[in-house]
Amino acid sequence: MNLVVERTYRKNLHTKGLIFMNGAEYEVVIKNLSITGALAEFHSVNYSSDVKDIFSNLQASTKHDLYLPELSLAGEVEIVRVDSEGDYIFLALEFKNVSHHIDSVLYKRKAYRKSIADTGKILIDGVFVEFTSVNVSVDGLMIEINQAVSLPENTLTHFAFQRLSLEGEIKVVWVEQLADNKTLMGLKYVKLGKIQPE
Structure with a gap:
């Protein structure tokens, strides 16, 4: 029996989160989640920046803070891939320094790290x-x-x-x-x- 797993199992879901990029907070929708990362959907129409500006900001720094209130999960993520379709930007995120069950601890605040x-x-x-x-x-x-x-x-x-x-x-x-x-x-x-x- 071949037990080799070719890719990490991902769970499809639809949960809102916040990502802090370049001094500003943006709302994203997490489309799927795995033990190593997530796929976030970012609707650029909700913000004044156009897609080109957002892409430029993403290229300036790949590591950002992520907060998922419904999952009690927060921490630092690295953007490993960026795709766009119309007014939507899709961010492939890899988890770094992520904490779970954070309701009473570090990330219930506006001071990002x-x-x-x-x-x-x-x-x-x-x-x-x-x-x-x-x-x-x-x-x-x-x-x-x-x-x-x-x-x-x-x-x-x-x-x-x-x-x-x-x-x-x-x-x-x-x-x-x-x-x-x-x-x-x-x-x-x-x-x-x-x-x-x-």
Whole structure:
């Protein structure tokens, strides 16, 4: 018996979502969904930009934020293919850093996140531990630590992030242990200051 699956199974559906591209929020309809991605339908008539402008914006950056309220799913997606038909644009999306069951966590907000991968330090049990940022926003940041760490939600601690010249106090919003013994953490700014040059 041949058990090779040639393509990822996709479920057809019709659910509304929001995609944040180039500083603006757009409504899309998800036409089908798989474990690795989705096909989104974008109706350009609903917005002032014409199709050429939208295509130009899509080519400027392929990674964007996606929020699907009905599925409680949100995170970053990469646009891997763009097709058009009349006033409709079809976006083939590949999931990156997607979170499920997010009603009470990170994405119930208007502050979208920008992908920035750089190193910083966070204070855990009296010791500064190095982290790599996943994304940042005006409210906080998501980080990855190359070891298993445990911090209760609402813990207040300190951090320093040289890329944005920021340091100060942060609150732990959520912690997720990854399969490879790493830790993913959502943090919210409490008190911020500029890193002073030495």
